[in-house]
Amino acid sequence: MGVLFSRSGLMEIPETQHLQGALLAIEEVNAAGGVLGRPIEAIHYDPRSDLGLYRQFADRLLTEDAVSVIIGCCTSLSRKVVLPSLERRNGLLWYPDLYEGFEYSPNVIYTGAAPNQNSLPLARYLFRRGARRFLLIGSDYIYPRESNRVMRDLIERHGGEVTEEIYVPMEPPAGALDRLLARVQALRPDVVFSTLVGHSSRRFLAGYADAGIDPADIPIASHNISEAEFVAVGRAECAGHITAAPYFSSIESGANHRFVGAFRRRFGADVPVGQYAGSGYCAARLFAAALERAGEMDTQRMVQCARGLEMDAPQGRIAIDADNNHTWLTPRIGVWNGLDAFDVVWEAEQPVQPDPWLVTYGGLEDLSDVVQAAIE
Amino acid sequence: MSLDPLRELRGMRVLVIHPADHEIDELVRHLRRIGCQARLLWPAPPALPPDADVVFFAICPTGPAVVLQPAPGAEPSLIAIVDYENPTALKSLLDSNAHCFINKPIRPSGILSSLVMARALHGYQGRLLAKVAKLEETLRSRREIERATRILMEVKGLSEDRAYQLIRQQATAQRLTVGVVARSIITAHRVFEDSPEAGRRSASDTATSVLRLPARKSP
Numbered sequence: 001m002g003v004l005f006s007r008s009g010l011m012e013i014p015e016t017q018h019l020q021g022a023l024l025a026i027e028e029v030n031a032a033g034g035v036l037g038r039p040i041e042a043i044h045y046d047p048r049s050d051l052g053l054y055r056q057f058a059d060r061l062l063t064e065d066a067v068s069v070i071i072g073c074c075t076s077l078s079r080k081v082v083l084p085s086l087e088r089r090n091g092l093l094w095y096p097d098l099y100e101g102f103e104y105s106p107n108v109i110y111t112g113a114a115p116n117q118n119s120l121p122l123a124r125y126l127f128r129r130g131a132r133r134f135l136l137i138g139s140d141y142i143y144p145r146e147s148n149r150v151m152r153d154l155i156e157r158h159g160g161e162v163t164e165e166i167y168v169p170m171e172p173p174a175g176a177l178d179r180l181l182a183r184v185q186a187l188r189p190d191v192v193f194s195t196l197v198g199h200s201s202r203r204f205l206a207g208y209a210d211a212g213i214d215p216a217d218i219p220i221a222s223h224n225i226s227e228a229e230f231v232a233v234g235r236a237e238c239a240g241h242i243t244a245a246p247y248f249s250s251i252e253s254g255a256n257h258r259f260v261g262a263f264r265r266r267f268g269a270d271v272p273v274g275q276y277a278g279s280g281y282c283a284a285r286l287f288a289a290a291l292e293r294a295g296e297m298d299t300q301r302m303v304q305c306a307r308g309l310e311m312d313a314p315q316g317r318i319a320i321d322a323d324n325n326h327t328w329l330t331p332r333i334g335v336w337n338g339l340d341a342f343d344v345v346w347e348a349e350q351p352v353q354p355d356p357w358l359v360t361y362g363g364l365e366d367l368s369d370v371v372q373a374a375i376e
Numbered sequence: 377m378s379l380d381p382l383r384e385l386r387g388m389r390v391l392v393i394h395p396a397d398h399e400i401d402e403l404v405r406h407l408r409r410i411g412c413q414a415r416l417l418w419p420a421p422p423a424l425p426p427d428a429d430v431v432f433f434a435i436c437p438t439g440p441a442v443v444l445q446p447a448p449g450a451e452p453s454l455i456a457i458v459d460y461e462n463p464t465a466l467k468s469l470l471d472s473n474a475h476c477f478i479n480k481p482i483r484p485s486g487i488l489s490s491l492v493m494a495r496a497l498h499g500y501q502g503r504l505l506a507k508v509a510k511l512e513e514t515l516r517s518r519r520e521i522e523r524a525t526r527i528l529m530e531v532k533g534l535s536e537d538r539a540y541q542l543i544r545q546q547a548t549a550q551r552l553t554v555g556v557v558a559r560s561i562i563t564a565h566r567v568f569e570d571s572p573e574a575g576r577r578s579a580s581d582t583a584t585s586v587l588r589l590p591a592r593k594s595p
Contacts, residue, residue, distance in 0.1 A: 104409060104484045324409050359411035
């Protein structure tokens with residue numbers, strides 16, 4: 001199995017978590033006797049957050065290394081860059097990250113959250129808290145632009161207001177994040193919805209604390225700020241920021257305690273365990289389960305066997321959708337406790353079907369109930 | 377951009393007219409994935425069914441696999457499924473008036489773009505055609521109004537401005553368009569000009585009776 005996660009550069013934090021989660025899963029599978037009696041061998045390359053290297057290493061894995069299955073990529077840019085190679089050589093990518101939806105490739109299994117599994121519950125939660133004025137900020141590429149489009153649509157359809165929508169480059173020049181902070185202070189929205197990624201997200205959180213903006217007044221809401229980012233920032237002032245994700249390390253269940261315990265035994269007693277670790281782990285476990293069913297590495301056969309596959313994951317029951325190659329996950333909302341974990345303040349009663357095209361978007365009209373309830 | 381072009385796809389009735397095979401199954405599945413009500417129809421019906429918003433149809437070298445004459449009142453957007461790209465097939469594609477196309481082998485990526493493009497172009501084309509029809513109608517009325525004005529000027533001895541005002545007042549009073557009133561003046565004028573009794577009855581009476589004008593002396 002090829003493993004394509006960055007250990008350095010812009011996406012260092014989430015991809016290191018993805019990598020560790022995937023490696024832990026592979027080691028557990030091998031310790032239990034492997035798949036059909038044979039161990040999984042992981043070949044890892046570090047693309048160092050460089051898009052050219054993702055493509056180059058994907059090609060190397062699929063040709064020189066004769067690997068047909070890859071787990072990897074975090075940003076949509078890196079997924080899009082390896083997709084042509086995968087489709088041409090009929091490889092299979094297990095893509096563990098949340099993303100903006102609107103994609104289906106017969107050569108990809110998507111195990112991260114689709115927008116209906118994070119943006120919709122997040123908008124609903126924020127409206128319920130009374131937020132009406134939203135400031136949307138993001139890194140300038142497809143995931144933030146598309147997520148903000150969905151968020152803006154939700155906000156405006158339900159009587160909220162987008163005070164401004166601001167983008168900064170993936171690697172922002174000096175001063176760009178300070179200007180963002182100044183806009184937050186000038187506009188004083190009810191909430192900042194952030195789709196900044198990688199290091200800029202972390203630097204923004206630190207700047208927010210330095211500027212003395214209280215999350216109790218103006219929280220930052222996101223899909224993608226996990227335990228790993230908050231721990232790396234290491235500021236008590238971050239308490240109160242809000243994340244929508246299917247996994248938090250604080251989920252109370254035997255399966256999750258076992259996972260968190262195993263992760264910390266393997267990578268260090270103090271390491272954070274976030275949604276990226278959880279999704280990397282799940283993707284690799286699902287791959288092993290699909291391979292066990294398929295009995296061979298042929299891509300179409302494996303996709304066929306992966307569809308409908310269910311698993312007891314650290315976050316609870318998950319399943320690969322029988323049709324769209326995305327994954328049924330349980331949406332949750334967490335509020336950062338300022339120290340080491342999220343307080344899970346809301347979770348769906350059951351796993352939610354992935355809807356990458358927001359086909360059942362109309363079903364979100366229950367958001368208006370929430371708005372109504374808040375008004376009453 | 378709002379989500380509306382995509383919302384339009386929800387529940388959109390899409391018909392795929394193509395022999396069943398693995399690729400076409402994938403097309404139908406993908407259309408359902410993105411929220412459309414898709415169904416496969418083969419053999420090709422003798423004419424387009426009335427209940428489709430979009431029709432994907434096979435282009436054979438001999439032309440479209442289905443007669444693309446839409447049922448009255450139904451105007452589906454047309455998307456050709458192109459297999460061969462030889463000149464004969466390309467001519468069939470052009471002749472089919474398709475709003476967009478997809479190529480075989482069919483891949484999931486590109487289907488949504490073709491669908492959105494076909495809907496947008498079809499809508500735009502529809503608006504342009506409606507505008508052309510309206511402009512043509514206006515142009516024709518314009519000529520008829522000029523003629524009717526001349527008739528009134530001649531038979532009633534009115535000024536051009538007064539004749540035109542008369543037609544307009546009648547149109548308002550009878551809730552008709554100026555063009556329709558003008559046309560009835562021309563028709564009546566022609567009928568009585570051609571009639572053998574035309575000499576006995578003045579054309580001005582004719583126009584007056586058509587317009588149900590109050591009796592009034594010419595200035």
